[in-house]
Amino acid sequence: MITSHMNGYVQEASGQAKNHRERAVDCPGEESSIVKSPRSSAHMERIQHYQEELRKRREEESRGKHDIDPNASLRLKKLAQNPKVGIDNPTFEGKEKATKEICSLDPLAEVAELLQALKWAQHCLHDTQSQQDVELVMQLVAKEDFRNAFAIYSAVSQQMAMVSPTSPLTAQAEDLCMEAHDTVAGHEIAEESVSQYLGETVKLVRLQKARDTPLGATVRNDMDSVLVSRVVKGGAAEKSGLLSEGDEILEINGISIRGKHVNEVHDLLQQMQGTLTFLLIPSSQIKPAAHRQTVMHVRAYFDYDPSDDPFVPCRELGLSFQKGDILHVISQDDPNWWQAYRDGDEDNQPLAGLIPGKSFQQHRETLKRTITDRSREQQGKIWYAKKGRKQRKKTVTTLNRNTDFDDIPTYEEMSLYHQPANRKRPIALIGPTNSGHDELRRRLLSIEPEKFAVAVPYTTRNIRIHERNGREYHFVSRPAFETDLAAGKFIESGEFGKNLYGTSTDSVRHVVNSGRICLLCLHTRSLQILRTSNLKPYVIFIAPPSQERLRTLLATEGKTPKPEDLKEIIEKAREMEHDFGHFFDATIVNMDPDPAFYELRRLIDKLDTEPQWVPTSWLC
Structure with a gap:
């Protein structure tokens, strides 16, 4: 089943790499992907052809100009019979009567007139x-596209003419008319009318497209049709509410769209500004009732680059982000592709971007890991093919254990939290050995002991003469320690010299309740327990500098590590960041002890003045 799904994804990816199903109508993209239309050059050739034809026929047609009877036009006859109703001096009664008579004419007959x-x-x-x-105007009027557009215009005009007079009847109405005109003029144009066109229900939509405001919609091809496939939050289309997914675009500003490739539509709309008039066939899909969606804030637990994603439906609208970024998800209408803003970029990012949905991302991460695991299994079979039966069985068991993908990190829902003045969040310093996190903790404790404290650990060893229970250690029996360990009360624990040692959640909570800041230096495997303890830790990763700089820093402490030791420290740091970086709230590169210390103090002080993003589950 998994293999068949992956084959489907690969086929879809290869197809999308050649031709995306969707295209943002007015977002900049790669020029190589845009199909340039030869419309302008062909239009100029037609104009030159018309001019040549005019020169040839001018002399012949001038002979019969007196044969044309202006009274042959029914429209001219109507105007002649109503001399008071003219362009310059209309009256409402005469104009209404003439309008009804003229609108009653057949549109094709009117074109002929x-x-x-x-x-x-x-x-x-x-x-x-x-x-x-x-x-040239006559050539345009004779075209079929003009006749179709005029038929729509006549139908709409006939309906509009019967609604109300086009000019105010009283002085008070005139004042109200001017006030309404000024109000409408100050807003973006967004109009919609519905009529019949060649047996189809059509929708005429007018939108105002400003130069710095993208339209915010994607289109896709369905045979010869061009359909609206997605309305993106933040664009003019979404704000107007007049474009819907599934609408077929027939014309834009009188230009026929049917049969065009989505790249041609993109190229056309990029050049248009001001009022855009869309002729649409409304979608036959039942539009769900409009409801206000709540914004969901999530922290990303993986890096994402839409330019490297063959599955993204519209690459121009893809939103890139890095592990640890906060994303504001404003639409989950498409469960596979959410619409979101990156925290801090709302003002500079007018349109929402597309990001993979949580279930979709988890599914393909599962597929990736399955392929990786099978590849390793095949390599393992080759490696241990000549080994004994016992060794072979042990290796297979290890491989099977790695196929549990129930806990694949993608996104975690977050909320803003401001720590209370009397209940400080514990600070967990994470880093490999010799990265400097222990030294930073000792420096904080020595400078401000009344503000910072450490959690008193537990041990099973015997108490010494100078020690006091609860000050250096909590001395407990081995059975009691093991009972608490089985109950999950220890954040971390270990055995040294046949004695057990550990830091419990109760010890950390005791420091928090005292109003001081608990400082912890932990291993990365302890983070999962600490995060589920409701202690709301603030995790800071202390990263080592380059290998040469690390050698210099350790030399000032009297240490002379070997090159392979330095390399191991840096590799361990990379491994921690790769596997647990989504748990880190901040990172400090320890290039120099003093700047690193001041940056640590700044981050801790910021917790008192600025709210921080924490998992929503912590606040329940």
């Missing part, structure tokens, strides 16, 4: 350039 009127006007002109301009 318009052509007749243009032909009559052309022969009344003596200027050659003007005659050529009229000829």
Whole structure:
């Protein structure tokens, strides 16, 4: 089952690498992926052809100009019969009557009347350039696309003309009209009207596209159709509420879209500004009731680069992030691809970006690990093929244990938390041996002992003369220690000299309740227990510097490590950051003891003045 899923993903990825299913209509992308349209050059060739034809026919057509009867136009007859209703001086009653009579005409007949009127006007002109301009207009009117658009316009105009008068009837109404005009003029244009077009219900949508505000929609091809596949939060399309997923785009500003590739649509819309008029066939899908989605804040536990992801539906809208970043998820309508902003980038990022959904990311991480595990298993079979039966059985058991992927880190829901003045969060310093985290803790304790403290550990060894129970250690019996260890009360524990030692959650909680800051130096494997203890720790990773700088720092402490020891420290740090970096709240590279100490103090002091992101589960 897993293999078949992976094959499907690979096939889909190879197809998307060649041609993405979606394309952002007006977001910048790679120029090589955009199909340039030869529309402009072809248009100029047609104009030159029209001009040549005009020169040839001008002399022939001028002979019959007196044969054109201006009364042949029904529209002109209507205007002649109503002299009070003109362009310059209309009255409401006459205009309404004329409008009803004119709108009752068949749209195709009106186009024919318009052509007749243009032909009559052309022969009344003596200027050659003007005659050529009229000829171009006549060629446009004769096109089928113009007739279809005029049919829609006539249907909408007929409905609009019967709704209300186009001019105010009283002085008070005129004032209200001007006030409404000023109000509308101050907002973005967003209009919608519905009518019938060639037997289809069509929607005419007008949106205002500013230069610095992207439209915020993606389109995809479905045979010859161009469909709206995604409306992205933060764009003009989403704010208007007039574009929906599944709408088919027929025209944009009078330009036919059907049959165009999504790259051509992207190229076309990038060049358009101002008012955009969309002719759409509304989606047949039942649109769910609009509801206000709550924003979910998550911390990412993996790095993501959309340029390296063959599955992302629209690469231009992919949002890159790194492990530990806070993401504000504002839409989960598509469970596989959420829409989100990166924390701190809301002002500079007008459109939401696409990130993998949690279940989708977990599923493909499982597939990756399955393939990796099977590859290692195959290598293991080759390696131990000649070994004994006992060794072979042991190796197989180890490999099978690694196939448990129930706990794959992707995202963790977060909330802002401001620590109380009398209940400070414990500070956990994490780092490999000789990274300097122990020295930083000792320095804090020596400078401000009234502010910082350590948790008193537990031990099973015998108490010594100068020691007092509860001050240096909590001295307990071995059975009592093992009972608490089995109950999960120890953050970390170990055995030295046949004696058990450990730091319990009760000891940390005792320091927190005293109002002081508990300082801990822990191993990475202790983080999981500490995070589930409801102690709300703040974890700081102390990373070593370069190998040469690390050698210099250790030399000042009288240490002379071998080159392989230095390399091991740095490799261990990389391993910690790779495996547990999603638990770190901050990282300090210990290049120099003093700057590292001051940075540590700054991070601790910030907890008193600024709220911090913590797992939402801690606040329940």
